[in-house]
Amino acid sequence: MDEGGATRTELLARRAQVALAEHGRDLLQDKREQLMAEFRDTARKVLAGSDALREAGAAARVALDRARARDGPEAVASAAFAATGHVEVEAQVGTIMGVRVPRIEHRPIGRPTPARGYSLASTSPRIDEAADRFEAGVDLVLQIAAGEVRLRRLAAEISATTRRVNALEHVVIPRLVSSRNRIQRILEEREREEHFRLKRVQMRRTTYARSPQ
Numbered sequence: 001m002d003e004g005g006a007t008r009t010e011l012l013a014r015r016a017q018v019a020l021a022e023h024g025r026d027l028l029q030d031k032r033e034q035l036m037a038e039f040r041d042t043a044r045k046v047l048a049g050s051d052a053l054r055e056a057g058a059a060a061r062v063a064l065d066r067a068r069a070r071d072g073p074e075a076v077a078s079a080a081f082a083a084t085g086h087v088e089v090e091a092q093v094g095t096i097m098g099v100r101v102p103r104i105e106h107r108p109i110g111r112p113t114p115a116r117g118y119s120l121a122s123t124s125p126r127i128d129e130a131a132d133r134f135e136a137g138v139d140l141v142l143q144i145a146a147g148e149v150r151l152r153r154l155a156a157e158i159s160a161t162t163r164r165v166n167a168l169e170h171v172v173i174p175r176l177v178s179s180r181n182r183i184q185r186i187l188e189e190r191e192r193e194e195h196f197r198l199k200r201v202q203m204r205r206t207t208y209a210r211s212p213q
Contacts, residue, residue, distance in 0.1 A: 006186040014180040021176055025168040031097040032161045038096050039154040046147035053140040060133035067126040079127050082118035085111075089142070099157045104146035109139040 067076050089106045113120065113128050 006183045006190075008187065011180065011183045011187060014176060014183060018173065018176045018180055021168055021173045025165055025173065028161055028165045028168070031099075032158060032165065034097045035099065035154055035158050035161065038101075039151065039158060042147050042150050042154065046144055046151065049140055049144040049147065053137060053144060056133065056137040056140055060130065060137050063126070063130040063133045067124070067130045070126055071124050075123065076127060076130070079116075079118040079123050079131070083116040083131060085117075087138070087142070096154075099153075101153050101157075102149050104142075104149060106139075106142050106146075109142070110135045 064076070087106060087109065089104060092103045092105065093100050094103050095101065110132065113131075116131060118127075
């Protein structure tokens, strides 16, 4: 900008742009804080679910080994074949600070023993326990998977928001502030020059008025 373009209107416009950019930065920082809080909460749940899954997996393997040892691998395989089914998963979308975040829900995997499809007369409580353990493990797997999907979406939005905050903080706002300050210095310099010019004119008029005619 040359000095000829430095006007009061330009100064007011630049001040408004600085205020708007700072307001936008503050909003984005608030948004990032909300997203990070949600990320931490979701990560905590995923980590807790991972620990529970390890424990559930170990318990399921013990129950399966016990059933195989006492009832025979054929009986266990037959029950497993008869107990096959499907998992219903529903994907929904929620919003956090205007960000669309996926939420995956599913019906509980655990089933009562009669609903598994195998004959109660040909199985044992050990097979039922193994089935209970593995169904609980599958339920945890789905919960963790849903949390990980949510984490990926939150992480991507946090990264994008951080880039926008940094751009405003380190590029846009400094440029606008520099431009505003430059315009203000130019206008102040003009005011000083105008003040000195008027003062010289006034001094000349005073001197002329006092000189003998």
